[in-house]
Amino acid sequence: MATLAEPKTSADPLDDFRSEVRDWLAANFPASLKGKGNALASVEGPTSETPEMTAWRIAMGEKGWGTPTWPKEYGGGGLSKAQARVLSDEMARVGAWNPIGGMGVMMFGPTLLEYGSEEQKRQHMPGITMGEVRWCQGYSEPNAGSDLANLQTFAEDRGDHYVVNGQKTWTSGGQWADKCFCLVRTDKSDKHNGISFLLIDMDAPGVEVKPIKMISGMSPFCETFFTDVKVPKENLVGQEGQGWTIGKRLLQHERTNLSGGGSRLSTSGPSLADLAKKFVGEEDGRIADRDLRARITKWEMDWRAFQLTAMRVMAESKAVGGVSEVSSILKTVGTKLGQERQELIIEIEGLQGLGWEGEGFSEDELHQVRAWLFAKATTIYGGSTEVQNNIIAKRILGMLDHQ
Amino acid sequence: MAVLSEEQTMLRDMAREWTSNESPVTAWRKVRDADDAAGFDAAAYGEMAQMGWSGIIVPEAYGGSDFGWLSLGLVIEELGKTVTASPLAASAVAASAIVLGGSDEQKQKWLPGIASGEIVATLAVDEGPRHDPANIKASVSGGKLAGSKAFVAEGDSAGLFVVAATDGLYLVAGDAAGVSRSRRKLTDFRSHAEVTFDGAEADKLAGGGDDLLEKVLDRARVLAAAEMLGMAGQGFETTLAYLKQRVQFGQVLATFQALQHRMANLFSDIELMRSAVEAGLAAIDSGGDTRQAALLAKVKANEVGHLMSREMIQLHGGIGMTDEYDAGFYLKRMRVLEAMWGNTSSLRERFAQLNGY
Numbered sequence: 001m002a003t004l005a006e007p008k009t010s011a012d013p014l015d016d017f018r019s020e021v022r023d024w025l026a027a028n029f030p031a032s033l034k035g036k037g038n039a040l041a042s043v044e045g046p047t048s049e050t051p052e053m054t055a056w057r058i059a060m061g062e063k064g065w066g067t068p069t070w071p072k073e074y075g076g077g078g079l080s081k082a083q084a085r086v087l088s089d090e091m092a093r094v095g096a097w098n099p100i101g102g103m104g105v106m107m108f109g110p111t112l113l114e115y116g117s118e119e120q121k122r123q124h125m126p127g128i129t130m131g132e133v134r135w136c137q138g139y140s141e142p143n144a145g146s147d148l149a150n151l152q153t154f155a156e157d158r159g160d161h162y163v164v165n166g167q168k169t170w171t172s173g174g175q176w177a178d179k180c181f182c183l184v185r186t187d188k189s190d191k192h193n194g195i196s197f198l199l200i201d202m203d204a205p206g207v208e209v210k211p212i213k214m215i216s217g218m219s220p221f222c223e224t225f226f227t228d229v230k231v232p233k234e235n236l237v238g239q240e241g242q243g244w245t246i247g248k249r250l251l252q253h254e255r256t257n258l259s260g261g262g263s264r265l266s267t268s269g270p271s272l273a274d275l276a277k278k279f280v281g282e283e284d285g286r287i288a289d290r291d292l293r294a295r296i297t298k299w300e301m302d303w304r305a306f307q308l309t310a311m312r313v314m315a316e317s318k319a320v321g322g323v324s325e326v327s328s329i330l331k332t333v334g335t336k337l338g339q340e341r342q343e344l345i346i347e348i349e350g351l352q353g354l355g356w357e358g359e360g361f362s363e364d365e366l367h368q369v370r371a372w373l374f375a376k377a378t379t380i381y382g383g384s385t386e387v388q389n390n391i392i393a394k395r396i397l398g399m400l401d402h403q
Numbered sequence: 404m405a406v407l408s409e410e411q412t413m414l415r416d417m418a419r420e421w422t423s424n425e426s427p428v429t430a431w432r433k434v435r436d437a438d439d440a441a442g443f444d445a446a447a448y449g450e451m452a453q454m455g456w457s458g459i460i461v462p463e464a465y466g467g468s469d470f471g472w473l474s475l476g477l478v479i480e481e482l483g484k485t486v487t488a489s490p491l492a493a494s495a496v497a498a499s500a501i502v503l504g505g506s507d508e509q510k511q512k513w514l515p516g517i518a519s520g521e522i523v524a525t526l527a528v529d530e531g532p533r534h535d536p537a538n539i540k541a542s543v544s545g546g547k548l549a550g551s552k553a554f555v556a557e558g559d560s561a562g563l564f565v566v567a568a569t570d571g572l573y574l575v576a577g578d579a580a581g582v583s584r585s586r587r588k589l590t591d592f593r594s595h596a597e598v599t600f601d602g603a604e605a606d607k608l609a610g611g612g613d614d615l616l617e618k619v620l621d622r623a624r625v626l627a628a629a630e631m632l633g634m635a636g637q638g639f640e641t642t643l644a645y646l647k648q649r650v651q652f653g654q655v656l657a658t659f660q661a662l663q664h665r666m667a668n669l670f671s672d673i674e675l676m677r678s679a680v681e682a683g684l685a686a687i688d689s690g691g692d693t694r695q696a697a698l699l700a701k702v703k704a705n706e707v708g709h710l711m712s713r714e715m716i717q718l719h720g721g722i723g724m725t726d727e728y729d730a731g732f733y734l735k736r737m738r739v740l741e742a743m744w745g746n747t748s749s750l751r752e753r754f755a756q757l758n759g760y
Contacts (some may be wrong), residue, residue: 048725112729151640198432272757274760276760285759286755286759286760287451287760288755293755293760294748294751294752294755296755296760297751297752297754297755297758297760298751300677300754300758300760301698301699301702301703301751301754304679304699305675305676305678305679305699305703306675307662308678308679308682309674309675309678312677312678312681315405316404316406316407319406329670329671329674329675332671333671334676386664388667389663389664389667389668390660390663390667392670392671393660393663393664393666393667394663396670397643397663397666397667397670398647398657399643399646399647399657399658399662399663399666400657400658402658
């Protein structure tokens with residue numbers, strides 16, 4: 001640790017920062033938490049944290065390192081991108097994980113930094129950077145999925161507050177959220193410009209949450225009902241009618257923060273080939289079923305081409321200082337390959353791969369079935385494959401609807 | 404597009420300009436109509452040689468520029484866009500065999516002529532209609548080669564053959580005694596000759612290791628894939644332009660959503676093809692094991708090239724079926740390239756073997 005009398009100097013200023021990070025991690029991240037990152041904690045919040053996890057979260061929150069590149073004045077770490085990478089590397093080295101996350105970090109915080117008033121930033125940012133307040137997203141409705149702008153949840157102007165009535169669906173983590181950033185309609189006569197961005201307290205009277213049971217048996221999403229919910233005008237972000245713009249900007253943040261996800265397919269565990277040899281058998285050290293072998297080979301080659309493309313997109317985007325138009329294909333291709341892999345596993349394992357619960361199935365096998373079911377959503381959410389194709393055709397290829 | 408150096412960008416732009424101005428598809432149409440066995444315009448190849456293209460992968464000591472395989476691939480891609488015919492790829496593959504496995508004497512004897520474009524060279528491996536490098540019967544005894552090779556690219560005009568025999572690769576001069584060629588006219592109207600060797604003098608490439616042939620085949624696969632990439636890319640652009648201009652049912656075809664989605668999917672496929680081809684070229688440049696990268700490049704090129712060539716005809720409707728339109732050229736050349744150096748099925752199997760599947 002540097003003393004006042006002798007400041008450390010080094011050829012690379014990042015080296016000093018790296019030592020600082022190492023020292024701090026050694027002092028604050030207990031080895032017992034190694035690899036115990038609980039993704040759900042950032043959604044479910046303190047209720048599923050152990051006291052050790054809570055201490056770790058508070059330490060990271062106070063340092064601002066849960067949101068490393070956010071401005072210090074709003075509780076962020078104030079780090080440069082290079083420093084944030086150093087932090088991330090050092091954390092990975094000791095098995096440390098970021099206890100601060102969720103939608104507040106991924107999407108709402110960055111959006112609020114761009115569009116929120118000073119008061120709103122001072123009120124909401126600390127809860128996000130400390131990981132104390134959980135946010136959910138109130139966007140989709142039963143009649144507003146791909147056509148999100150068709151949303152009808154209405155915020156009636158009552159002078160110093162709004163009264164909100166309507167229904168949201170697919171609210172991730174709604175049952176655990178403290179607050180909701182919500183797209184509401186403030187003007188029924190203008191589809192896009194009649195939308196506003198409103199912050200709603202999930203504990204407010206009139207807010208009701210119902211988990212939705214999915215085909216996977218789990219309920220990660222909810223329906224959220226608003227019945228005469230009073231929302232103070234202070235909770236309007238930006239101007240009335242600016243909601244569509246702000247809402248779309250937020251989705252860009254979501255996309256940026258999720259963009260690594262596509263190529264980070266979980267390929268841990270046995271490979272398709274190993275699985276096939278185990279269930280189908282081997283012939284001279286090779287998969288005994290030739291047709292299956294050819295299809296597995298095709299998948300592996302397509303997967304490799306996809307990974308090469310993800311890398312190329314990153315390199316191209318960096319070179320032009322923008323986003324390569326090729327990035328538009330990554331979600332569609334990645335999710336399709338992900339689903340195909342799940343289907344190959346199901347095929348390979350026969351009925352052993354279709355266990356629902358109980359005796360005769362390992363934890364991994366049961367987990368795999370849930371993964372297969374949930375993967376069906378990946379080509380639908382975050383802009384369905386069909387919507388992505390519309391975007392590629394119209395914006396990149398210039399095939400307009402009216403020419 | 405891979406992130407290119409300044410030199411590579413200049414080379415690509417030069418190739419793009421030359422191809423657009425000096426060698427649009429009409430130039431191929433003229434060659435095709437001339438129906439010459441050589442299947443390319445010698446004057447055009449002379450221009451390519453003057454621009455240094457025939458020496459891109461030849462070391463400077465032998466008159467080349469040694470710009471590397473990604474650079475050559477960029478040029479080949481541009482030529483592919485207008486289905487331009489030339490012995491550029493064949494000669495580069497043959498040259499690479501000499502670079503990798505030749506003695507100084509052999510390099511000095513042949514590389515400068517290839518680099519300057521004077522000598523058309525080509526690799527002769529297959530002895531039947533399907534790529535099968537494990538099944539070679541041509542053999543050398545007492546320095547004399549006996550056997551025959553099928554569908555040798557540029558075989559009608561080659562001044563140098565690099566021949567795969569049972570025990571390695573051999574150099575055989577095109578005008579050597581005992582060499583005879585017979586034209587095989589395929590749908591692409593390029594040169595593919597049946598070449599017979601009857602006691603022809605053969606000079607062994609002794610270096611390069613046991614896997615010299617495989618390394619050279621990797622290069623052949625990747626360059627074929629580069630040509631296919633150019634064809635698929637331009638096939639797509641030509642089709643897109645057509646859809647934006649053709650009107651039926653009171654609408655421009657590009658406004659129909661089914662066609663929009665079909666083109667969006669093709670766009671995606673071609674980008675995946677590009678990634679695989681560029682990675683194949685880069686793998687050769689960076690040294691090391693090129694086998695899997697080359698297999699991936701050729702397989703993706705086969706898959707996507709195959710699809711694009713069919714879609715190009717289909718999306719053009721009836722006129723796509725006319726000789727007057729360009730679509731037929733892309734289809735007829737693409738299928739030939741798909742078969743050369745390994746079809747999808749056999750190369751996938753090879754990839755599986757290498758990975759223990």
